[in-house]
Amino acid sequence: MKRKDDLMLQKVGGQALLIPLGAKVLDMNGMVVLNTTASFIWELLAEDCSIEELVRAVADRFEVDADLAGADVRTFVDDLYRQGWIEI
Amino acid sequence: MTGTAEYGPLVRELHERAAKLNLPINGIFELTFVCNLRCGMCYARQFGGKRSPVEGRELSSTQWLELARQAKDSGLLFLLLTGGEVFLRNDFFDIYEPLTRMGFMITVFTNGCLITAPIAKRLAQAPPSRVEISLYGATAATYEKITGVAGSFAACCAGIENLIVNRVPLVLKTTLSRFNVAELEDMRQMAHAWGLKFYGSWLLARRPDLQGSEVENFRLSAEQCVELESTDQASANELSEAAINGMPWESDYNFYCKAGRAAFTVNPSGDMNVCILLPKPGARPLEIGFHEAWMEVVKYVSSAPAPSSACLACGERVFCGRCPAWSLMENGTLTEPVPYWCDIARARTKRYGRPSDPNPVP
Numbered sequence: 001m002k003r004k005d006d007l008m009l010q011k012v013g014g015q016a017l018l019i020p021l022g023a024k025v026l027d028m029n030g031m032v033v034l035n036t037t038a039s040f041i042w043e044l045l046a047e048d049c050s051i052e053e054l055v056r057a058v059a060d061r062f063e064v065d066a067d068l069a070g071a072d073v074r075t076f077v078d079d080l081y082r083q084g085w086i087e088i
Numbered sequence: 089m090t091g092t093a094e095y096g097p098l099v100r101e102l103h104e105r106a107a108k109l110n111l112p113i114n115g116i117f118e119l120t121f122v123c124n125l126r127c128g129m130c131y132a133r134q135f136g137g138k139r140s141p142v143e144g145r146e147l148s149s150t151q152w153l154e155l156a157r158q159a160k161d162s163g164l165l166f167l168l169l170t171g172g173e174v175f176l177r178n179d180f181f182d183i184y185e186p187l188t189r190m191g192f193m194i195t196v197f198t199n200g201c202l203i204t205a206p207i208a209k210r211l212a213q214a215p216p217s218r219v220e221i222s223l224y225g226a227t228a229a230t231y232e233k234i235t236g237v238a239g240s241f242a243a244c245c246a247g248i249e250n251l252i253v254n255r256v257p258l259v260l261k262t263t264l265s266r267f268n269v270a271e272l273e274d275m276r277q278m279a280h281a282w283g284l285k286f287y288g289s290w291l292l293a294r295r296p297d298l299q300g301s302e303v304e305n306f307r308l309s310a311e312q313c314v315e316l317e318s319t320d321q322a323s324a325n326e327l328s329e330a331a332i333n334g335m336p337w338e339s340d341y342n343f344y345c346k347a348g349r350a351a352f353t354v355n356p357s358g359d360m361n362v363c364i365l366l367p368k369p370g371a372r373p374l375e376i377g378f379h380e381a382w383m384e385v386v387k388y389v390s391s392a393p394a395p396s397s398a399c400l401a402c403g404e405r406v407f408c409g410r411c412p413a414w415s416l417m418e419n420g421t422l423t424e425p426v427p428y429w430c431d432i433a434r435a436r437t438k439r440y441g442r443p444s445d446p447n448p449v450p
Contacts, residue, residue: 008190008191010165010191012102012105012106012111012113012163012165013102013105013106013108013109013111013113013163014105015102015105017165019165019191019192019193021188021189021191021214022188022189022213022214023212023213023214023215025188025214025215025216025217025257026212026215026255026257029095029217029257030095030098030217031095031098031193033098
C-alpha cells in the first residue's frame with residue numbers, strides 16, 4: 001500500500017498535520033492531526049509498504065512488541081483506507 | 089492516531105504554540121495595491137480598475153512563489169491572499185495554483201465582482217479552504233453608494249453564485265458603516281438564502297499609509313458598535329468577544345495579538361511587515377532571505393515600547409482594542425490612546441459594567 005499524493009504532511013511547532021491538496025480540500029474541509037506514530041507511518045507510506053513492514057518498522061522505532069505495534073498499525077491503516085487516503 | 093479536532097480550537101492552539109516559538113505560521117500576501125472598487129472607508133484603496141501587476145511596483149508571480157517556498161520552510165501554514173482585488177492580477181492563477189500544491193491552508197479575500205464562471209470553475213479544481221467576499225449592501229443603491237462603481241452589486245452577486253455553483257467554500261462578510269447598517273438584516277437573509285455563513289465587522293481603520301481617509305464619515309458611533317456587538321451574533325467578531333470576556337492582557341505588553349510572534353504580512357512591493365495596518369519594519373525577504381526578514385519583524389515587535397501610562401492606568405482598558413497599529417494610524421505613535429477606542433471602551437463599560445462590577449447595566 002502507498003499513500004495518495006493529495007495530502008501533505010506538515011509539521012508546525014512539533015505538531016504533525018495532514019493538509020489536503022488540490023480538489024481534496026472539498027472533501028476534507030480542514031486538517032487532520034497525527035500523533036507521533038501515525039506521522040511516522042505516514043512518512044513510511046511514501047513508498048509501497050506491506051502491513052508487516054510497517055509493523056516491524058514501528059516496533060523497532062518505538063521499541064514496543066510486535067503485537068502492540070500491529071494493533072496501532074492496523075487501526076491507522078484501516079482509518080486511512082476508509083478515508084480513501086491510501087491505495088492498496 | 090488521527091485527530092479530528094474541532095477546526096477553530098485547533099487553529100487557536102497552533103497559533104498559541106507558534107507564538108511561543110516565534111514561528112511565522114500565519115502570513116498575508118497582499119498581491120496587488122489596486123482595486124476595481126473605490127470604497128471610501130477602505131484602508132487599502134487604490135482605485136485604478138487597471139490590471140495588475142503594476143509594472144515595477146508589485147512582485148512578479150515568480151517572486152511570490154519564491155517567497156512562499158521560503159516561508160513554508162520557516163513554518164508558514166495559514167496563507168491569506170488579498171489585495172486590492174486579487175483577481176485584477178492577470179497572473180493570479182500562475183501564483184495561486186502552485187501555492188495549492190505546497191501544503192498551505194489558503195484563504196482568498198475578494199470583492200467577488202471579477203469572478204466569472206470560468207474563474208470559479210478554475211478555482212474549484214483546487215479550491216482554497218475558504219473564499220471570503222465582502223458584501224457592502226443588500227441593494228444596488230446602497231452597495232454602489234459605498235463602492236462607487238455602477239453595476240458592481242450585480243457583478244458581486246454573479247460572482248457569489250458562480251462560486252456556489254462550483255462548490256468553492258465561501259463565506260460572506262460585511263463591513264458595517266452608517267451607510268449600510270440598516271441593511272444588515274437583509275444582507276444576512278441574502279447569505280441565508282444562498283446557504284452561506286455570514287459575519288459583519290464595524291471596526292473601520294484609517295489608512296496605514298497615513299494618506300487622507302474618509303473613514304470618519306463611515307464609522308458607526310461607539311454606542312452603535314457596542315449595541316451591535318452585544319445584540320447581533322454576526323457582528324460580534326473575535327475582538328469584540330475577547331473584549332466582552334476580558335482581553336488577555338499582559339501587564340505592559342503593547343502587541344497583544346499574534347502579529348510579529350506568529351504572523352506577518354508582505355505588501356505588493358515585497359516589504360514584510362507586522363500586519364496590514366502597521367507597515368513596519370519593511371524588511372526585504374527577497375533580498376535578505378525570508379528567515380532574516382521574519383527575525384526583523386520579531387525584533388520590531390519584541391522591542392516595541394509599552395503602552396502609554398495613560399492607557400496602562402485606564403480603568404476601562406479591559407474593554408479596549410487599541411494596539412500599536414491603531415495608535416500609529418490615529419496619532420502617529422505606537423503607544424498613545426486612540427480616541428475612537430476610548431469611546432468604545434467607555435460604551436462597553438456602560439453596557440457591560442466594570443469587570444468587577446456585580447451589577448452591569450443589562
